[in-house]
Amino acid sequence: MNFIPTKLSGCYILEPKIIQDSRGYFMESFNEKTFREGTGQDVRFVQDNQSFSARGVLRGLHYQTGDHAQAKLVRVLQGEVLDVAVDIRPESETYGQYVAELLSAENQKQLFIPRGFAHGFLVLSETATFFYKCDNFYNKESEGGIIYNDESLAINWQMESAALLISDKDKELPSFDKARKVW
Template sequence: MNFIPTKLKGCFVLEPKIIFDERGYFMESFNEKTFQENTNQEVHFVQDNQSYSTKGVLRGLHYQTGEHAQAKLVRVLSGEVLDVAVDIRPDSETFGQHVSIMLSAENQKQFFVPRGFAHGFLVLSETATFFYKCDNFYNKESEGGIIYNDPSLNIDWQFQESELIISEKDKVQPTIDNAKKAW
């Protein structure tokens, strides 16, 4: 597996080595030892989550705060999404910056989003099944969020705003300047 660092320290794109033959393919999607050696981060995943969404669904930007902060390793099992991570670490030189990556069942890429980042995705295909590993358990009281269209973030979601399908909760999230602090 190739581990490709992004402009945001700690975020990595993971490209698997896929072995094809007449039966189909095989790939190793996760190996804790290889992951820790290549990211230089000790992460132990404790919870797997999966969602199914239709074209235009935007989920995010979400995070957990304090002792309940979560690192995530995300991937798409079917379909295609635009995946986004925003650095919300207060002392980071890239605070408020984001990185976007296309994840699909076809490219089999994964995206590692460490603690201290807000995360969201937009479904680009007719449907998508999104899968993610978390290194901490969900805690409702520690939820944080940032509005998807915060002008200071300037995220290009690659859709017209009128085409987006967004939950009521996500429509009223604060800007990054007014959001709950990560820690």
């Protein structure tokens, strides 16, 4: 596994070693020891989530606050998405900055998003199956979110707004400056 640091401290792109032959391929998608050595972080994942979405579906930007903050290891099992992580840690040098990475079933890349980040993704293929591990259990009372088109973040979603399919709940998320603090 190749661990590539992003411009946001603690956030990594993971590129697996894929062994291919005439039968197909094999890869190790997660190994606790390798992960700890590659990121320098001791993360214990406790919950796996999976979603299926059509082209243009944008989910996010979501996070959990306080004691329920979550780190995530995200990947795409089928299709292609633009995955976005926003640093919302007030003490961070990269507070308010984001990284965007193309994740697909073809490239098998993963993105590790530590606690203190908002997360969202946009489906670029006809459909996509999105899978992620969390290091903390979901807690409804600890939900936080930021509107996807916040002007101060200026995220390039690579798709026209008119083509986006967004839940009513996500359309009503606050701007970055009015969003609930992560801690």
